[in-house]
Amino acid sequence: MLIRRQELSSHLGWIVLLVAGTVTIAGVYCAYGMGRPRLPGGSSPPGMVFGILGSAIMLFEFFLWPRKKVRTWRIGSAKLWMRAHIWLGFLTVPLIVFHSGFSMGGQLSSVLMVLFGIVIASGLFGLFLQQILPRLMLEHVPAETIYSQIDHVSRQNYWDAEDLxxxxxxxxxxxxHTLQARPVAEARTSDYIVVGAQRTEGNVRGKVLQTQVPTSTSVPSEALNVLNDSFLGTVGHFLLHGRRCREGAELKSPLAAAAYFDNLRLMLPQSAHETVETLKSLCEQRRQFDLQCRMHGWLHGWLLVHVPLSAALIGLMFVHILVALKYW
Amino acid sequence: MDYFKSPNRWERGKWIATVAAIGTAVIWWTFGTLLGKPKSEFYAPGKLTSVHQTWENQCSACHAGLHAIRDDSLGSRWEGGTLDADDKCQTCHRGPPHFAKQSAAESPGCSSCHQDHRGVQASLLKMDDAACTRCHHPLHRPAERNAETTKPAITRFDATHHPEFQSTSQAPGRLKFSHSIHMLAGFMQNPGKEWEKKPWTYARIDDRGQRTRYMAAAGQKDENALVQLQCSSCHQLDGSDFGTSRMTGTPAAILPPQQSGSHMLPITFENQCQACHALDRPNLPAAIQHRQTPAEIRLALYRGAAHDYLHNSPDLLEQVMAPMPLPNHRPPISRTVSTALDERVAAAEISLSQDVCGKCHYFQPTQRPGLWPVVPPQLPQVWFQHAKFDHRAHRAVDCRQCHEGAYSDPSRAFDDRKSSYMPKMATCLQCHAPPSGKEDKPSGGARFDCAECHRYHNGENRMAGVGAQIESPAHKLNVGEFQRGGPQD
Structure with missing residues (x-):
């Protein structure tokens, strides 16, 4: 969730709750523990209350996952859930720390505390990334598409380039003469080629559809072989697989790609230059898809830690509750 | 357009990782609790202390399931205490209360002071001062203390928050004894005084066993050398260190074979005084025993004097006995012997009063002339009445560091009654304080918490009085029950 200055007012209540809650928790703990021979632990009255509140909040936090899965539930907006997830999540830190009595305890509670620390840290990391990456993506990936459709769009681009x-x-x-056989549904049916290319007009950048009339074959055959070889040997591979392929390695960098296409343009007649430009543009798109993949990985990779460990934390938390009540 | 229905690789990864994390947690817990791993290690914040290691995996030996064991827990509030858990503790330890009239409401649970699961080496007797000061802080009543010892509150052991030792500041009993004289070679403080004209040499110790003992203790082989006592000549932690094994009539009853070593053995006439202050004086008609009453002594003296008369004047036995005397009339012959005996016994009693008993003891004057009853010395065998002190733990320190006054000082009064040679609090504070000072002059560092010196359960006499009544468990266990932590239900 992006926490911008303009939207700070919507977070203000939560921030006040967090600060007031933390001060109250610390105050109650200190008042109770004053003059006692040892720090109050989880079984002491304030420790127990903190533990109950903390575990209840953790359960609520974990409930965000099913809430996201079933978006049709009418139990508050997604924004509200996310704000509560973030700020109540912060509130669990003083609750759990004071519940523990500043002691790691046995193996079970130590593991719980470590899991809790990692979950909180990964959540903070994810929140930090969410403040940066979407903005970067907006700037550096104007050709952004749906993440799960990148391979499909790349194949589409390849087939467009192949037609061109x-x-x-x-x-x-x-x-x-193809690197990727196309399904019947994707077969070209018109005399026109439609290529999705990226354009920049002033401050506006984006993907546009270019409609191009197929050119005549008045180009010398030697030059045409250069274009075919270049496409099948390098450009086609890069369009399909991006930075993962070895054949199109020289196209991974924008500078190297510009040099590559400049060289290709020199070897081709004037009539083929526009095709080269289009291929260059499609390669740029492919690079942006690669960048989008990397950013998507950063933006969602932390969840591979946050969510599974949260699940383990919740499971072991119930064990801890049972054991603590038996031996408190 | 149904691409969103199939999860992408991140979503799949999230699911796989979640299942893996939960599975790992379940396997870890299962292996951790069911397959041999000690439960205490898994659940508890630490291992049990060494004395409780037998029950490391027997949680139920101490924990009453679902009943609170910590007296600061919410559960104990609900249940009104930790009675169930305390019962478990008292299966083996029936600790007497702090004082005899302590009510149940005033008694904290066992775990409020004795907290286990802090590691094998942890001490259950070492606790935070707050366990004591939470009660003793408000208990302070300045009106009951004298001006010297009044402190604003007892919150820790230092010069401002702890009163001066009261047990050791009192008068040291009723006995004429001078450490200063006894620490001098030959006991010669003022050579001009008549009774000190003749210095004490080892040769003057009549009992051969005693003479050998004191010579060996001083490393002396010359019997004509002056007697030089050391602290250890009279004060020992174990009876076998007195070197009395070769003596005839070793007072084994007053020197127990094994000692804890924390306190000096009691001073007894037979062990420490008799060598020089023998009671069998030649001018007395009979030998007397220490601790005899005046009546017993008088009877012994009469018997001795009568024996002497009969032995020295056997013609007395040939004299005709007078008829039974009338009331208030004695026969002449009896009056003569009686008078002589009375005179002899009276002289002996005067001698005893002045030179023997009276040398060390004070008397309680009575109407009857002669030997008066002795005032009980009332020397405390343990000076710290409300605290413990372990001489064994301090054996590396020279006695003079704490008992400077006991050493020979010509300017000091002879009579110990005027001052106690026991150390003041400042002596202890040199070491029992927070560490400070520099490397070349360290200071403090030894423990200075309440429990270092004070005990809770019936103070220092846990096995006496109320302690004796309650210390032993009500039900004795066999070994199997003991290892299970109690009798089988």
Missing amino acids: VAATSGMVIDAS
Whole structure:
């Protein structure tokens, strides 16, 4: 969740709750523990209350996951849930620390405390990333698409480029002249080629559809072979697999790619230059998809720690409750 | 357009990791609790102390399921205490209360002071001062204390928060004894005084066993050397260190074979005084015993004097006995012997009063002339009445560091009654204080918490009085029951 200055007022109540809660918790703990031979632990009256509150909040925090899965539940907006998740999550820190009596306890409670620490730290890390990455993505990935559709869109781009190269060079697309066989549904049916390319006009950048009339094959055959070889040997691989492929390694960097296409343009006649520009643009898109994948990984990777350990924490928390009540 | 229905690889990864994390937790818990791992290690904040290691995996030996064991827990509030858990403790330890009239409401639970699960080496007797000061802080009543010892509150052991030792500041009993003289070679303080004209040499000790003992203790082989006593000549932690094994009539009854070593053995006439202050004086008609009453002594003296008369004047036995005397009339012959005996016994009593008993003891004057009853010395065998002190733990320190006054000082009065040679609090504070000072002059560092010196359960006499009544468990256990932590239900 993005916490911007403009939206601070919507968080203010939660922040006040967090600060007031922390001060109250510390005050109650100190008042109770004053003059006692040892620090009040989890079984002391304030410790027990803190433990109950903390575990209740943790359960609520964990409930965000099913809440996200079933968005149709009419139990508060997603924003409200997220705010509560963040700020109540912070409130569990003083609750659990004072509940523990500043002691790690036995193995079970130590593991619980470590899990709790990791969950809190990973949540903080995720919150930090959410303040930065979406903004960076907006700036550096104007061709952003739905993450799970990147492979599909990349194949689509490849087929568009393949049509364009075939139209330019007169190459026949068959099993030996393609890197990715296309399904029947994707077969070209019109005389026009539509390519989704990225354009920049002033401050506005975005993906636009370019409609291009297939060019005639008036280009010398040697030059056409260069275009075909370049597409099948380098550009096509890069369009399909991006930075993961070895064949299109020289296209991973924008500078190297610019040099590559400048060189390609020199070897081709004027009539094929527009095709080269389009291929260059599609490669730029592919680089942005790669960047989007990396950012998506950062943006969601922390959840691979946060969510599973939260589940383990909740499970062991119930064990801790049972044991603590038996031996308190 | 149903791409959103199938999870992407991050979503799949999240599920897989969640299942893996939960599975790992379940396996860890299962293996941790069911397959041999000690439960205490798994659940408890630490191992049990060494004396409770037998029950390391027997949680139920001490914990009454679902009943609170910590007296500061919410559960104990609900239940009105930790009675069930305390019962478990008292299966083996029936600790007497703090004082005889202590009510149940005033008695904290066992765990309020004795907290286990703090490691094998942890001491159950070492606790925070707050366990004591939470009651003793408000208990302070200045009106009951004299001006010297009045402190604002007893909150810790230092010069401002703890009163001066009261047990050791009192008059040291009713006995004429001078440590100063006895620490001098030959006991010669003022050579001009008549009774000190002749210095004490080892040769003057009549009993051969006693003479050998004191010579050996001083490393002396010359019998004509002056007697030089050391602290250890009279004060020992164990009876076998007196070197009395070769003596005839070793007072074994007053020197128990095994001692804890925390306190000096009691001073007894037979063990420490008799060598020089023998009671069998030649001018007395009979030998007397220590601790005899005046009546017993008088009877012994009469018997001795009568024996002497009969032995020295056997013609007395040939004299005709007078008829039974009338009331208030004695026969002449009896009056003559009686008078002689009376005179002899009276002289002996005067001698005893002045030179023997009266040398060390005070008398309680009575109407009857002669030997008066002795005032009980009332020397405390343990000076700290409300605290413990372990001489064994301090054996590396020279006696003079704490008992400076006991050493020979010509300017000091002879009579110990005028001052106690027991140390003041400042002596203890040199070490029993927070560490401070520099490397070349360290200070403090030894424990200075309440429990270092004070005991809770019936003070220092846990096995006496109320302690004796309650210390032993009500039900004796066999070994199997003991290892299970109590009798089988």
